[in-house]
Amino acid sequence: MGALRVAGTWDPAADVVLHHGDTLDLLRAMPSACAQLVVTSPPYNIAKPYERGARLTLERYVAAQDAVIAACVRLLRPGGSLCWQVGNHVCEDGIVPIDVLLYPCFTRHPELRLRNRVVWHFEHGLHCRRRFSGRYEVILWFTKGDGYPFDLDSIRVPQKYPGKRAWKGRRVGEYTGHPLGKNPGDVWIFPNVKANHVEKTTHPCQFPIELVERFVLSVTRPGDLVVDPYLGVGSTACAAVLHGRRAAGADVVAEYLAIARRRIVLAARGELRTRPMGRAVPTPRPTSALARRDDPERRTHAPRRRAPTQGLRIAVDADGGARDDRR
Numbered sequence: 001m002g003a004l005r006v007a008g009t010w011d012p013a014a015d016v017v018l019h020h021g022d023t024l025d026l027l028r029a030m031p032s033a034c035a036q037l038v039v040t041s042p043p044y045n046i047a048k049p050y051e052r053g054a055r056l057t058l059e060r061y062v063a064a065q066d067a068v069i070a071a072c073v074r075l076l077r078p079g080g081s082l083c084w085q086v087g088n089h090v091c092e093d094g095i096v097p098i099d100v101l102l103y104p105c106f107t108r109h110p111e112l113r114l115r116n117r118v119v120w121h122f123e124h125g126l127h128c129r130r131r132f133s134g135r136y137e138v139i140l141w142f143t144k145g146d147g148y149p150f151d152l153d154s155i156r157v158p159q160k161y162p163g164k165r166a167w168k169g170r171r172v173g174e175y176t177g178h179p180l181g182k183n184p185g186d187v188w189i190f191p192n193v194k195a196n197h198v199e200k201t202t203h204p205c206q207f208p209i210e211l212v213e214r215f216v217l218s219v220t221r222p223g224d225l226v227v228d229p230y231l232g233v234g235s236t237a238c239a240a241v242l243h244g245r246r247a248a249g250a251d252v253v254a255e256y257l258a259i260a261r262r263r264i265v266l267a268a269r270g271e272l273r274t275r276p277m278g279r280a281v282p283t284p285r286p287t288s289a290l291a292r293r294d295d296p297e298r299r300t301h302a303p304r305r306r307a308p309t310q311g312l313r314i315a316v317d318a319d320g321g322a323r324d325d326r327r
């Protein structure tokens, strides 16, 4: 991509549109059938700071989501994909599975077909005392109609047993697995963006870019438009730009858009540090200090201090704040 054209309102000639304001204002300004992929993680109505403190009733939350989903369906081309990542709404009485709650908002559009209910599993998060700790999110992947692209080869992952061979039949002695790797399946294991993750910014719940890349590569082509109605710090737009796609999105928080803009510019220059697709989730070496408990009396080393991630440095710079090289 040459010089990146970034616009603040819908502009069909822009590479990236970053709209500051309510998502419906952006979505309604965009023409029908302009996007190949909508991928997003909407607010969960759990009174995060960006939700301005107030929780809607579940009825009002579903009605608000219904309006945004309908606007997104209009934007999709035939064969386009809609990926809605939602988890559980936690309340005093228990939890509410938001994907189940929102499912009727999708099925009222007869052209949508549910292709996968992807479970994104991660290993870290809050530790619950009275229920099992939550360690997954759900992504509902719909296509608009049946004629949709799906480039499986671009997202294959290594086989568990690449050396396995057929032991009988016509192909006896030949390798049985696909030479490019296997289908990643519908349970995706990526670390969530916390603490020392290289992409971490000040946003409390970013997408890992590798998660969005899997959709961008499999269901879009270079030059296609990828839309994230709840853009946050622009992880979706970064994934799109990294692979030569265009992007558009909105957020009500100006600081998040400022961070998004910096990350997208770095992505276009090939300078954004991301966790690479396909890197295995690390397990500590049995001999490492993290994998064992020492006798506190015999502790010999001081805890190591780490430099902040690139994402956090981008966030601090975007806020115009003083830069602290140590955490």
Ligand SMILES: C[S@@+](CC[C@H](N)C(=O)[O-])C[C@H]1O[C@@H](n2cnc3c(N)ncnc32)[C@H](O)[C@@H]1O
Pocket (backbone or CB within 6 Å): 021, 022, 023, 024, 040, 041, 042, 043, 050, 051, 203, 205, 206, 207, 208, 229, 230, 231, 232, 233, 234, 235, 236, 250, 251, 252, 253, 256
């Ligand atoms: C779960 S976060 C999305 C984070 C994003 N996936 C990322 O990687 O940065 C939801 C975002 O929606 C934004 N938001 C909430 N209500 C909105 C609205 N009505 N219009 C636009 N953005 C909104 C919030 O400010 C928040 O950044």
